[in-house]
Amino acid sequence: MLPLIIKRLGIGLITVIAVSLIIFLGTKILPGDAAQIRLGQEATEANIAAFRARLGLDQPYYLQYINWLFGFFTGDMGTSLASDKPITELIYDRYENTVYVATLTALIGVPISLALGIFAAMFPGSLYDRFLTMISVSLVASPEFLTATILVLIFVFGMGWGNAVVVGSIEGKGFFELYRHFALPITTLCFVIASQLIRMSRAAVLNVMNSPYIEMAILKGVPRRRIIFRHALLNALGPIVNVVALNLAYLVTGVIVVEVYFGYPGLATLIVQGVQTRDFILIQGLGMLFCLTYVILMLIADIAAFASNARLRHPK
Amino acid sequence: MSKSTSSSKITGKSSSKKTTAKSTVEHNHFVAPYDASVSFDELPDAPQPSKFRFSFTGWVGIIIVTFWIIIAITGPFIAPYGENDLPFPDAYSEFQVPQPGAWLGTDVTDRDILSRLIYGAGRTIGIAFLATTLAYVLGVILGIGAAISNPKVDMIISRINDAILSLPTIMLGLVVVAAIGSSIPVLICTAGVIYASVVFRLARALGQEIMVMDFVEAARVRGEGLWWIISREIWPNARMPLMTDFGLRLIYIILFVSSLSFLGLGVQPPQADWGSMVRENLGALQYGTSVIPVIAPAIAIATLTVGINLIVDDVSAFSGGKLSKRL
Numbered sequence: 001m002l003p004l005i006i007k008r009l010g011i012g013l014i015t016v017i018a019v020s021l022i023i024f025l026g027t028k029i030l031p032g033d034a035a036q037i038r039l040g041q042e043a044t045e046a047n048i049a050a051f052r053a054r055l056g057l058d059q060p061y062y063l064q065y066i067n068w069l070f071g072f073f074t075g076d077m078g079t080s081l082a083s084d085k086p087i088t089e090l091i092y093d094r095y096e097n098t099v100y101v102a103t104l105t106a107l108i109g110v111p112i113s114l115a116l117g118i119f120a121a122m123f124p125g126s127l128y129d130r131f132l133t134m135i136s137v138s139l140v141a142s143p144e145f146l147t148a149t150i151l152v153l154i155f156v157f158g159m160g161w162g163n164a165v166v167v168g169s170i171e172g173k174g175f176f177e178l179y180r181h182f183a184l185p186i187t188t189l190c191f192v193i194a195s196q197l198i199r200m201s202r203a204a205v206l207n208v209m210n211s212p213y214i215e216m217a218i219l220k221g222v223p224r225r226r227i228i229f230r231h232a233l234l235n236a237l238g239p240i241v242n243v244v245a246l247n248l249a250y251l252v253t254g255v256i257v258v259e260v261y262f263g264y265p266g267l268a269t270l271i272v273q274g275v276q277t278r279d280f281i282l283i284q285g286l287g288m289l290f291c292l293t294y295v296i297l298m299l300i301a302d303i304a305a306f307a308s309n310a311r312l313r314h315p316k
Numbered sequence: 317m318s319k320s321t322s323s324s325k326i327t328g329k330s331s332s333k334k335t336t337a338k339s340t341v342e343h344n345h346f347v348a349p350y351d352a353s354v355s356f357d358e359l360p361d362a363p364q365p366s367k368f369r370f371s372f373t374g375w376v377g378i379i380i381v382t383f384w385i386i387i388a389i390t391g392p393f394i395a396p397y398g399e400n401d402l403p404f405p406d407a408y409s410e411f412q413v414p415q416p417g418a419w420l421g422t423d424v425t426d427r428d429i430l431s432r433l434i435y436g437a438g439r440t441i442g443i444a445f446l447a448t449t450l451a452y453v454l455g456v457i458l459g460i461g462a463a464i465s466n467p468k469v470d471m472i473i474s475r476i477n478d479a480i481l482s483l484p485t486i487m488l489g490l491v492v493v494a495a496i497g498s499s500i501p502v503l504i505c506t507a508g509v510i511y512a513s514v515v516f517r518l519a520r521a522l523g524q525e526i527m528v529m530d531f532v533e534a535a536r537v538r539g540e541g542l543w544w545i546i547s548r549e550i551w552p553n554a555r556m557p558l559m560t561d562f563g564l565r566l567i568y569i570i571l572f573v574s575s576l577s578f579l580g581l582g583v584q585p586p587q588a589d590w591g592s593m594v595r596e597n598l599g600a601l602q603y604g605t606s607v608i609p610v611i612a613p614a615i616a617i618a619t620l621t622v623g624i625n626l627i628v629d630d631v632s633a634f635s636g637g638k639l640s641k642r643l
Contacts, residue, residue, distance in 0.1 A: 011478070018479035026491040141567055141625045142618035143574050145594050149611050152601055253484045257575050261598070272579050275494040283494050287487055294484045 004306055012299045019291045020072075024065050027280040055079075055281075068284065077285035082277040087285040090270060098259070098266035101185055102251060109190035110197065110244055117201030122228055124206060132198060139195030144257040148188045155184060185262045192254040193247045200247070204239035208232045238308015245301035252294045370630050377626025384620050388438040395431040400586050403428045411600045411609060423597050423609045432588040433612055439583060440590045441620070443504055444570040450508030451565060455515025456558070460546075462516070463523030474520070480513040485572055493581040503582055507569050518561055522554045529553075556631070563628035567621045574617050590617050 052058045055078070056067060071077060077087035120129040139147070208214065209232055217227050259268040267286060274282035370378065387394075397403055403418040404426070412422040420429040462470045480488070492506045526532060532549050540548075576582035577591025585592060590613040597609035 014475070015479050015482045018476075019483060022479070022483070022488075023491055026495050028495075137625060137629075138618070138622050141571075141621035143571055143578070143591075143614060145578055146611070146614035146618050149594075149601070149607065149614055153607055153611070156601070157607070249484070253486045256486055256490075257578060260579055271490065272581070275490050275579075275581055278494060280494065283491060287491055290487050291483055294487075295482055298482055 005303055008299065008302050008306070012295060015295055016292065019295065020069055020288060021065075023284055023287045023291065024068060027284050028061065072285065072288055078281045080279055080282050082274070082279040082282070087282055090282065091267065091286065091289070094265055094267050094270055097264065098255065098268065101182060101189065101259075101264070101266065102248075102255060104182070104186050105189040105193065105251065106248060108186065109193050110247075112190070113194040113197035114201050114240065114244075116194070117198040118205050118228075118233070120198065121202045121205035121209065122224070124209075129202075133202075136195045136198045139191060140199070144188065144192055144254055145261050147191045148184070148258060148261045151184055151187055151191075185258050185264050188258050188261075189251065189254055192258070193251055196250060197243060197247045200243040201240055204243055205232055205236045207239070208236045211235075235308075238304055241304035242301045242308070245297050245304060249294050249297040249301070252290055252297075368631075370627075373626045374630030377623045377630070380619055380623030381627065384437055384441060384616075384623070387434055388441040391434045391438040395434040397428040397431040399432060399435045399588050400427055401431070402426050411597075411606050413606050414608065420612055421606050421608050423593070424599055429593075429609055429612055432593060433590070433616060436588040436590045436593055436613065437616070439500075439587065440570065440574065440617070443500060443573050443583075443589075444507075444566060447504045447507035447511070447569050447573065448562060448566045450504060451511040451515050451569070452558075452562060454508065454512035456519045458512070459516040459519025459521075460523040460550075463520045463527060470520075473516075477513050477516050480510070481517070485510050486575060489572065489576050490579075490581065493576065498576075498581050498584055500583065503573060503576065507572055510572075511565055511569055515561070515565065518557070519554075522557060523550070526550050526553050560628050560632040563624050563631070567624050567628075570617065570621055590614075 049058075056064060059067075068078070075088055077091075079086055080090060083090070116132060120132045123129055205228075214227060214231055217231050222231070255266070256268040256272065258264070259266045260272055263269070267289070271283060271286040271290070273279075274286065402408070403422060404412070408426050410422070410424050410426055412418065412426065414421045418428045418430065420433065423429050423432065458473060462473045488510050489506055493502070496502050526549070529549075532545060535545050535549050573582055574589075574591030574594075577589045578595050580592070580595055583589035583592050585596065593613040594610055600606055600609045
């Protein structure tokens with residue numbers, strides 16, 4: 001198992017390098033260079049040359065790339081073209097908001113959806129199971145902004161919860177006060193991950209339930225509840241961790257649409273603004289940050305899948 | 317004698333025909349039946365073709381999808397107003413409530429929502445369909461190619477593919493749009509290339525799995541050409557999984573393109589597209605007068621994708637479901 005994990009880590013490292021190359025080159029094929037965009041049409045040749053030298057844009061690409069990558073991992077992502085602030089400072093101002101929403105979504109959404117999914121797997125084909133499958137299928141196939149709009153309809157228009165758009169800092173507020181403040185983005189994200197999580201956790205448990213040793217337990221008369229909790233669930237744990245990590249990775253994508261929808265001051269709105277203002281240094285840094293999170297979560301998902309496989313854990 | 321045997325259908329019901337066919341083989345060198353009237357399904361030992369029927373939910377899906385396709389094609393002819401026309405030029409006011417003349421109300425610049433929804437159908441479905449087709453052309457060619465080419469080439473293509481697969485799709489879309497700017501061709505190519513990586517994996521796995529099957533081996537030994545093997549042996553076996561996957565990919569691409577448009581990075585105003593309509597009209601939620609401008613395009617997307625999903629579920633339950641789920 002250890003060689004497998006090392007191999008997977010190696011692949012992860014290669015992926016990170018490939019990702020950084022894609023992001024770096026992606027922002028390099030920009031028509032018109034950064035100095036021109038930053039300084040505008042009236043800038044003189046000398047000004048542009050000086051600006052390019054300051055940003056290091058006069059160096060060959062491979063040096064720029066190495067400098068950028070080194071800077072990224074040492075916490076220096078350069079200066080924003082749009083606002084003249086260091087990227088790290090821009091990120092520092094907002095990362096708290098995004099981390100807060102993502103953590104709360106994980107804390108609330110994951111246990112509830114896991115419970116729903118496992119419960120559905122306990123009674124496959126029941127009315128409850130079919131109802132849940134129907135709901136999750138339609139949730140998977142609908143865009144995040146539909147879920148968000150329906151929630152706004154229910155909570156803002158129906159129950160008069162006040163403004164749907166949240167702005168403000170999270171310091172010095174209690175947990176529940178904050179939740180009510182951020183309720184709509186968090187609930188939307190919970191639905192986004194729940195749709196996949198319910199289906200996948202149900203499938204993971206059902207998969208174990210179909211194995212011969214469960215059949216054996218059924219035949220020997222073990223009560224259903226005991227089969228689920230003592231036999232099935234322990235073996236489904238690995239696949240479930242895998243599923244959870246995968247869905248937290250989907251969250252990286254979901255958070256972008258949801259933050260923009262609610263005008264939430266997080267990292268995702270920052271990168272969308274970056275794309276609109278063509279602030280390529282910001283896109284490089286933040287894009288890399290998002291992709292890195294995603295790759296790490298995928299890595300955890302894969303390692304959990306290895307760890308759950310007894311044949312890999314105890315090789316002959 | 318031999319000519320008449322090969323041109324008549326081998327039904328398998330009459331045993332006398334079988335024996336005559338056999339005796340022909342003994343005398344002549346056997347040539348695979350190229351005759352158009354003889355297909356492999358009709359060989360005596362072929363399994364009975366199973367009858368595929370759509371379930372109730374499958375029919376619901378077909379009705380929804382057909383409805384949207386008709387709207388998409390006939391859009392410009394049936395829309396009550398032009399894409400950017402004002403239904404009430406004399407009484408300008410944003411977010412008007414539904415009323416005769418504008419059955420879904422008006423949007424942020426007082427355009428008719430129903431008309432924009434109809435125009436948007438063509439654009440959203442068209443972009444998604446072209447992107448999915450592009451993803452399939454790229455993915456299947458590279459995937460089958462990788463499966464039958466030598467292991468080194470296969471490994472290089474697969475590694476590059478894995479790197480693309482391990483990125484969040486919308487982030488890739490953001491980087492590309494930031495770099496080249498947004499237009500409909502860019503949108504189609506971006507979605508096509510990003511999703512080709514998923515198709516590649518499926519096509520490669522299918523190719524590898526089927527290439528080593530006994531019947532392919534048999535066809536090779538028989539001396540059949542590569543094209544014959546692909547069209548007669550691989551395609552019939554890969555068809556169902558690929559078709560169900562096409563449906564699934566279409567769903568993801570519709571959501572991807574709508575999300576990009578929603579972020580303001582896809583279809584650009586004043587052109588209508590379901591994702592960008594949601595974005596334009598978000599303000600309606602704050603005024604609280606009407607939620608239709610936001611929810612109508614969102615529901616349009618959801619009905620279309622759920623409709624496709626219902627069909628896909630039905631087809632994959634019938635055949636090939638296992639393979640596409642495993643990948």
